[in-house]
Amino acid sequence: MERRGPGPVPVRMTVNGVTYELTVPPRRTLLDALREDLGLTGAKRVCDEGTCGACTVSLDGQAVYSCLVLAVECEGRTVETVEGLIRDGELHPVQEAFIEHDAAQCGFCTPGQIMALKALLDQNPRASLEDIRQTVAGNLCRCGAYPKIIAAGLTAAGVVAARAAAKAPEDGGAGA
Amino acid sequence: MKPFAYTAATSLDQAQEILSEEWGSRLYAGGTDLLTLTKRGTVSPDHLVDIKGLADFRYLRHLTGGGLAIGALTTLAELEANRTVHRRFPALARSIAVTGTPQLRNRATVGGNLCQQPRCWYYRGDFPCLLHGDEVCGAAKGENAYHALFGYESADGNRCVAVHPSDPAVALSALEAEVVVAVPGEAPVNWEATPIDDLFQQPTKDFPGTTILNPGDVVVEIRVPEQPKGSRQVYLKAMDRAAWAFALVSVAAVATLDGNRLADLRLALGGVAYKPWRARHAEEIARGHVVSPELVDEIVELAAEGAMPLGANEYKVPLLKGLVRQALRAVTDESRGI
Ligand SMILES: Cc1cc2nc3c(=O)[nH]c(=O)nc-3n(C[C@H](O)[C@H](O)[C@H](O)COP(=O)(O)OP(=O)(O)OC[C@H]3O[C@@H](n4cnc5c(N)ncnc54)[C@H](O)[C@@H]3O)c2cc1C
Ligand code: FES
Numbered sequence: 025m026e027r028r029g030p031g032p033v034p035v036r037m038t039v040n041g042v043t044y045e046l047t048v049p050p051r052r053t054l055l056d057a058l059r060e061d062l063g064l065t066g067a068k069r070v071c072d073e074g075t076c077g078a079c080t081v082s083l084d085g086q087a088v089y090s091c092l093v094l095a096v097e098c099e100g101r102t103v104e105t106v107e108g109l110i111r112d113g114e115l116h117p118v119q120e121a122f123i124e125h126d127a128a129q130c131g132f133c134t135p136g137q138i139m140a141l142k143a144l145l146d147q148n149p150r151a152s153l154e155d156i157r158q159t160v161a162g163n164l165c166r167c168g169a170y171p172k173i174i175a176a177g178l179t180a181a182g183v184v185a186a187r188a189a190a191k192a193p194e195d196g197g198a199g200a
Numbered sequence: 201m202k203p204f205a206y207t208a209a210t211s212l213d214q215a216q217e218i219l220s221e222e223w224g225s226r227l228y229a230g231g232t233d234l235l236t237l238t239k240r241g242t243v244s245p246d247h248l249v250d251i252k253g254l255a256d257f258r259y260l261r262h263l264t265g266g267g268l269a270i271g272a273l274t275t276l277a278e279l280e281a282n283r284t285v286h287r288r289f290p291a292l293a294r295s296i297a298v299t300g301t302p303q304l305r306n307r308a309t310v311g312g313n314l315c316q317q318p319r320c321w322y323y324r325g326d327f328p329c330l331l332h333g334d335e336v337c338g339a340a341k342g343e344n345a346y347h348a349l350f351g352y353e354s355a356d357g358n359r360c361v362a363v364h365p366s367d368p369a370v371a372l373s374a375l376e377a378e379v380v381v382a383v384p385g386e387a388p389v390n391w392e393a394t395p396i397d398d399l400f401q402q403p404t405k406d407f408p409g410t411t412i413l414n415p416g417d418v419v420v421e422i423r424v425p426e427q428p429k430g431s432r433q434v435y436l437k438a439m440d441r442a443a444w445a446f447a448l449v450s451v452a453a454v455a456t457l458d459g460n461r462l463a464d465l466r467l468a469l470g471g472v473a474y475k476p477w478r479a480r481h482a483e484e485i486a487r488g489h490v491v492s493p494e495l496v497d498e499i500v501e502l503a504a505e506g507a508m509p510l511g512a513n514e515y516k517v518p519l520l521k522g523l524v525r526q527a528l529r530a531v532t533d534e535s536r537g538i
């Protein structure tokens with residue numbers, strides 16, 4: 025690719041299933057592009073330097089700190105934010121579990137926690153307690169809601185694992 | 201952040217050409233270190249040259265003779281998930297698992313991890329620092345709780361007392377890994393492999409860099425040699441909280457036992473110098489001796505030999521000794537009574 029910028033340049037990326045053509049300077053972070061250009065304020069801007077996790081989104085299926093990604097790097101890539109988790113009016117199992125366990129206090133870290141756990145369960149539908157603990161180790165909750173966050177993670181893991189198990193026989197052709 | 205241009209490099213040659221010829225251009229990999237520095241204005245590049253897309257440098261390959269070659273653009277998460285790394289290089293696997301967080305490891309490359317800048321607040325803030333081109337290292341006589349015990353020669357301020365922040369580098373040092381550096385204009389056959397410890401240099405006023413790399417030089421591969429048969433490895437890291445913190449002190453140990461005898465011991469210390477600090481004297485004394493409580497005491501003392509606490513980091517000396525003792529216990533047999 026050629027040199028782009030420093031002025032605004034076009035960037036095409038898919039966010040929550042919709043493809044956008046943004047015009048952003050290379051110094052714009054993915055976080056700022058989501059919040060300022062697309063009005064998606066679920067990902068929070070707190071530390072802006074990789075030390076809190078409130079900006080966690082999924083980039084091509086992996087949890088990343090969107091404050092440490094440039095929007096120009098996302099050309100042709102797929103981003104998912106907490107706003108995109110709802111499907112046909114139904115919340116994602118991680119979201120359901122957060123409500124069930126009342127896993128938010130002030131709620132500021134919540135979208136990041138949810139996106140981190142969602143990425144984990146996408147990659148590993150049979151995530152263990154230890155996997156969940158390791159995952160939320162990248163998301164600071166200054167209210168200290170971890171016990172409930174981890175409980176919610178476990179509940180969600182159970183739901184996702186059950187769904188995967190229910191689906192497996194079909195996939196394997198051995199269910200009938 | 202100051203405005204900058206951005207190029208997604210399509211070849212190493214293209215990247216090296218820009219980096220060696222264009223003043224203000226800077227190599228960009230995972231960005232997890234560089235963006236934090238750019239946001240604070242500690243570095244102000246005019247042009248970021250992104251090499252992440254160069255798939256040729258993202259691999260894990262077995263070397264003839266049993267070692268492992270790691271492409272420098274491999275992410276820490278990819279290394280962490282690799283079974284060979286877990287099975288054959290558990291110290292490396294552990295050092296990666298305790299590096300930052302899952303989100304950081306998904307982005308951070310192993311090459312970028314080795315070339316990251318110090319986590320010194322004088323450097324990252326607006327304080328006197330040799331890396332800023334200032335006359336003195338402010339930390340030498342200032343707030344130095346997280347700074348060096350070794351390798352800085354004198355605390356007169358002419359020497360940088362920051363420590364290298366990388367965990368993987370410490371494990372790689374104990375594993376005697378080498379790094380392959382691509383020099384602009386050189387054909388790949390001429391790329392040289394350097395022992396990992398020699399990648400790092402202590403910044404001075406005249407040479408304010410933390411590595412020996414010149415503009416355009418790119419770390420392209422890390423080679424981890426096969427370890428002695430039956431050797432045992434460990435990586436231990438002391439932090440001021442249980443996760444998401446840089447090492448106060450860390451220890452990587454690789455030991456080969458021949459019955460009761462320590463045929464070979466390698467001890468690399470992290471968080472205490474501008475590079476992974478090999479406790480060479482301790483290693484020498486250990487070699488060929490029967491493991492005993494006395495030998496362990498001696499190794500522990502020698503590992504801290506020559507430590508020069510700066511004022512606020514004296515606590516690192518007992519921490520280091522305790523960690524070395526634990527590491528020795530882990531790599532030798534507990535039944536030997538140490
Ligand atoms: C909150 C936080 C906590 C962290 N905790 C830890 C920790 O506990 N342990 C630890 O080890 N690290 C830790 N890190 C550091 C992290 O591991 C590094 O930022 C990361 O590994 C750098 O890799 P990168 O690919 O993102 O590099 P970049 O940010 O892209 O680059 C870093 C530097 O290296 C240069 N560079 C990159 N690749 C190459 C190459 N191949 N050849 C030559 N030069 C190159 C760049 O020009 C730049 O100067 C932490 C970082 C953050 C933000
Ligand atoms: S805002 Fe990105 S990690 Fe804090």
Ligand code: FES
Nearest residue numbers: 129130165166167
């Ligand atoms: S709920 Fe307040 S920070 Fe987590």
